Amino acid sequence: MNKIDEEKSRRYKPSIMTLPELAKYIRVHKSTVYRMLKQNRIPAIKVGNQWRFKKERIDRWLETNGMKTSSDNEQERQ
Numbered sequence: 001m002n003k004i005d006e007e008k009s010r011r012y013k014p015s016i017m018t019l020p021e022l023a024k025y026i027r028v029h030k031s032t033v034y035r036m037l038k039q040n041r042i043p044a045i046k047v048g049n050q051w052r053f054k055k056e057r058i059d060r061w062l063e064t065n066g067m068k069t070s071s072d073n074e075q076e077r078q
Contacts, residue, residue: 022053
């Protein structure tokens with residue numbers, strides 16, 4: 001691989017992520033992503049037996065109704 005290809009590879013930001021990439025992106029464990037998938041709480045596409053996630057949809061999901069903060073959980077308990 002030459003220097004130009006290496007630079008492109010470093011700057012490449014995939015628009016579709018795998019489950020491990022998504023877990024790293026939203027900073028949760030992979031098992032948390034599987035749990036959210038089982039509960040239909042996260043937008044996803046299944047390709048064969050593997051999950052894929054569109055970055056644009058995940059970003060929108062995080063902004064609108066994504067993961068709750070600890071203060072959200074406290075308010076629900078009251």
